[in-house]
Amino acid sequence: MPQLNGGGGDDLGANDELISFKDEGEQEEKISENVSSERDLDEVKSSLVNESENNSSSSDSEQTDRRPRPRPELEIYEKQREHFAEALRRQQDGGFFKGPPYAGYPFLMIPDITNPYLSNGSLSPSTRTYLQMKWPLLDVPGSAALKDSRSPTPVHLSNKVPVVQHPHHVHPLTPLITYSNEHFSPGTPPSHLSPEILDPKTGIPRTPHPSELSPYYPLSPGAVGQIPHPLGWLVPQQGQHMYSIPPGGFRHPYPALAMNASMSSLVSSRFSPHMVPHPPHGLHQTGIPHPAIVSPAIKQEPSADSASNSTHGKPSVPMKKEEEKKPHIKKPLNAFMLYMKEMRAKVVAECTLKESAAINQILGRRWHSLSREEQAKYYELARKERQLHSQLYPGWSARDNYGKRKKRKRDNKPDSPEENNFSPQPKKQCVPYLPSEKMCDSPTSSHGSMLDSPATPSAALASPAAPAATHSEQAQPLSLTTKPEGRGHHSHFPLPGKASGSSSTSLSSSTSTHPSISLHSQSAALLSRPIPFTTLPPSLLSASSPFHQAALHSHHALLQTQPLSLVTKSVE
DNA sequence: AGCCCTTTGAAGGAT
DNA sequence: ATCCTTCAAAGGGCT
Structure with a gap:
């Protein structure tokens, strides 16, 4: 039962112990859902050990002392x-x-x-x-x-x-x-x-x-103006190493980058980065690239005509091509993308699958299986990423990248109710991934219950840490549990939707070193995770009583145990 | 060659 | 306030 830390604790770890997201019943449920293979069992065991460690104090101390212990x-x-x-x-x-x-x-x-x-x-x-x-x-x-x-x-x-x-x-x-x-x-x-x-x-x-060094960030020519890594909260202390080379090698998230605009200009002014003229190689004179800037010319082939054009000074490049070759500042990666980037190689290594679509399905399910603490890391990481991105490209807007890709086909959403009722969805069928997924917790592995089934139903319903909210909120994605107990104050089951203020990546929010937890904002965070209510009968959407919520809980749990095909396809 | 697929989350426009 | 669309990564599959 989630409990807020009324003491104003703003510490991630402290709140970890202050908030319990899973009860024992959910853990048992998790076991039953996940024991589909030895590997999964091991994962479950280890995760449960961690969870039990994390929640050891919370399970038996909901009414007792929840003060954080020094760690x-x-x-x-x-x-x-x-x-x-x-x-x-x-x-x-x-x-x-x-x-x-x-x-x-x-x-x-x-x-x-x-x-x-x-x-x-x-x-x-x-x-x-x-x-x-x-x-x-x-x-x-x-x-x-x-x-x-x-x-x-x-x-x-x-x-x-x-x-x-x-x-x-x-x-x-x-x-x-x-x-x-x-x-x-x-x-x-x-x-x-x-x-x-x-x-x-x-x-x-x-x-x-x-x-x-100097507490004022050394100013010597060799170390002028040193400031900590914006992600320094996770940067190891001296002699420690938080980072390791991913299995797939050391790749940056924004390939072939070029820091075309003057960083200082970007910071000092508010013009859009893509308006900044860029050298032919896409590199700033200082040779400082940034991963978020992608020059199409570089991204394709260095030996492409763009290079020759620049070197030979061919003036024949049409203006449109020039436009297209403007550096492309990519979006910062969100939490799941960061997770995918990190875990993809691992999943690929474990599985025989190579298709990214299948891998992503697995990763999506694993993402839901992550503990809150683990997810919180990525949410926080993503928030830092956005923060850094906004610092580097103050004028950048996600809208700037619209059209960078060819517009995707209209997704599966039907245009008419008839389509909604009768049109099968050829997409999202996981059947092709069935055979080779025994070793992986594939979307359709084993009894098929693994698909899209987070560790707990509440995990699926849980809010991601309120995006770009205060640190505490970010680090403490509160459970949007459907369990009736203790949630009587919610007269209605929260509908899916974005948490307001999700775009607040401003420095001010992040500089709040000791943000006080706002119950209101926490509640907003609670509601921030989209819930696949389209799979729920309307009668459950308005569940307000504990009984209804319990029913919703069990219903959702049932859905969670269904293969994706049963969820995404019309039920026969 | 280039789009599709597939995932979640963020962002921003539209309603 | 909510809904909808697009993009971010990845790489095999497909046209």
Whole structure:
């Protein structure tokens, strides 16, 4: 039974213990649903262990003390959050350097793609570094590269301090720190980079952790204006490594990127990034690309006519083509996309399937099977991603990308009731994926109950953390449980829909280091997850009594156990 | 070559 | 406020 932390706890982990999302019955249900293979059983066991650990205090203490117990990872988390908030405050305030040689210049954190470590796929992406954009773009060679963490030691070998870790081998932040490095060959770190410290464990040079440096983000030429990674709340402490190379290699989320516009201009002005003229190679003069910018010319083939045109100065390129070749700033990845990006390789490795459509079905189901804590990581990650994106491209709008793809065919939604009743939907049939999915928790694996069946019905109904809400909200996606108990205050079952304010990715919201939990906003978060009510009979949609909600619960649970084909196709 | 498929979530326009 | 559409990743399949 979800319970809000009335004490104003804004700590992710603390709230983890304050809010219980699953009861034992749901866990049993989860077991019965998921025990379709040994592997699934193992996953369920491990997940239940984690959940039992997480909920150990909540299950028996709903009426008792729910005060969070001190956890070292939470302390680290808090520290990192404060770092992050401080960085954002600085950027919000202009982020001016306070010392020579750039005193008075605002800084902007950008990923340093010139970091040679990043170019080596065998090294941890945690070696990602950042450059400080000097204003106005002072030409300082090798400007102030700073490394977050330096040891390439795998996380599982180097963790001494417990941190919030992703259960999988690949850290969820991995997609975010894959900012482009493909176009930069490995090399020796420039000597003028920030002072390095030899890691006593690994012997690998590293730059000092911010905690080892000036609290005001060192202003030396080698480390001017250092600010923490915007995702620093998850960035490991020194000597730790949160990141690892994904199985499929080290790819950035935005392929073939080019930072065409002056970063500082983007920050200081509000014009749309695609209006910024861009060099032929799509790279800024500083050589700083950003993953979200995609130049079609680059994305296709470097040897394409675009390159020759630029090099040979052929003026024959039509204006339309010029238009088309404008850099394409892609949308930031949402939580599920980040999850997919991280887990795809794993699923592909486990399964014989290669089709992305099938893989995505599995991933979608696994996504629902994730615990709230795990999902919260990705929601938070996505929020950071959007935040960073909005910082880098203040004038960008998702609308800008409309039309970048060819408009998809009208989806399955029928245009007429007749179609609605009688037209079979050729799409979304998972039958072709049946045979090879035994080893995977495929959409139609085993008894077929796995398909689209989250760990619990409430998981399917649960709100994702309110998008871009306060941190607490984000990290604490409250359960939109259909269980009647304790939800009497909801006179009506919430209808699916977007949480209001879902687009609030403003800095102000995210800089709220200690946001107070608003019950109202929490409630909004509760309602934010779309629910497939189209599969429910209308009589249940208005379920208001505990009895009705219980019926809804069981009904939805039943639906959850149906193969996708039964859900997406008309029931015979 | 380029679209389709498939997933969830975010965003923004339309109603 | 809600609904609808588009796009984000991925890569095999298909036209």
